[in-house]
Amino acid sequence: MTKGNRRRWRRAKGAPTVVFVDDVRWDAFTQLSTRLHRAGVRTVRLTTRADAWSRATSSLDFDRHEILAEGVESAVIAQVFEEEHVVDVQFVETLGDLVGKHLALLDRDVATSVAKRLELTDKLAAARRFESAGVRTPAVRPADSTTPAAVAEDWGLPVVAKRRVGCGGDNVVIAADLAELEAASRAWEGDEDARYYERYVEGIKLNYAAAVGPGGIDQEMAYRVSRWRMPAGTATEIETVDDAALVDLGRRALQASGCTGLVNLDVMRDVDGTDWLIDFNSRAFGGAMNFLSVGLDVSEGYLRSLGLREEPPTMRTPPVGARIAIFPTSLSDERNLGSTRRMAAAFASESWPYLRWLGPRYWASELLRVPDVAAARRRARRASAS
DSSP states (O other), rough: OOOEEEHHHHBBBEEEEEEEEEESOOOHHHHHHHHHHHHOEEEEEEEEEEEEEHHHHHHHHHHHHEETTTTHHHHHHHHHHSSEEEEEEOOGGGGGHHHHGGGGOHHHHHHHHHHHHHSSSSSHHHHHHHTTTOOOHHHHHHHHGGGGHHHHHHHSSSSEEESSSSSSTTEEESSSHHHHHHHHHTTTTTOOOGGGEOOOOOOOEEEEEEETTEEEEEEEEEEEEESSSSSTTEEEEEEEEHHHHHHHHHHHHHHHTTOOEEEHHHHHHEESEEEEEEEOOSSSOTTTGGGGGTTTTHHHHHHHHTTTTOOOOSOOOOTTEEEETTTTTGGGGGTTTHHHHHHHHHHHHHHHHHHHHHOOHHHHHHHHHHHHHHHHHHHHHHHHEE
């Protein structure tokens, strides 16, 4: 590709821009970025990752990327917010505070939208907010106001121990006995105010997702998680469902949140058929672009929420009963573990549709990941076995 062609691929400064802020490669952000680019939107990645692999893949997936190196994070964010025509900021919860410090540099409407999402990054505070709005959530207690023995006695076991701000299933412990719960508590010493306990709900893993604009819900998806990374990680396969109770819970939570844009709710349905809101994610979510496999383009609803698309989405809800692999997370499923060769074979069989849907640059960036992801999953498997 010539230098001139590279320039034509890049969206120029001044175009409507979505800024993505992360601390690891976030599949939902990367996939959404490439789809937005096709719609004429400029995309910028701000990341704490500074390795050569991250730089290479970022150059393929985004118009611009900057490193949030320690000590200069605020300066980098301020510079980008001032230089770009920012219409939205998609951020991982762990970097929400950093984004929040620079809201004054954004357009007022954009800042208002981001601020509403920032209010929900504290999972303990969010649970209390939804409970007060009549949305059923499991009981919660701050770690600095109770003990493992007290919550185990009151709720029974297992008990879930969480960090108040987190994402992707990190910093979540499902303690099956008191000894495990006490071990988690000891590991928090000096950091108790950032942790909390949640009553465990056993049942079926469900999700409600939506693209929400100023005029209301433009797209919504209800689905069951059929495969996921154990014990509390991300989904690797989902199945769409027609479920009025789940949709009702999702809509009530949306109303209580006041958020627009992309949202996703983790829900557990207990043995009595009662739904409990476990987590509310007000950002691009894992699996969003995988709905392209059944003809639903979530980016259309997202563009509507930003005022960058006038037409309604071509599909509002997915067909019921569809099984959807969450690519590329599905590549590191247990069935693909063991060797780079096995993962490469899985990549070859599952990636081709994304060459068409998200383009050759995205496909190339995922191909670069295969050896690294395979090695990481082998290390994780050895660690869990030891």
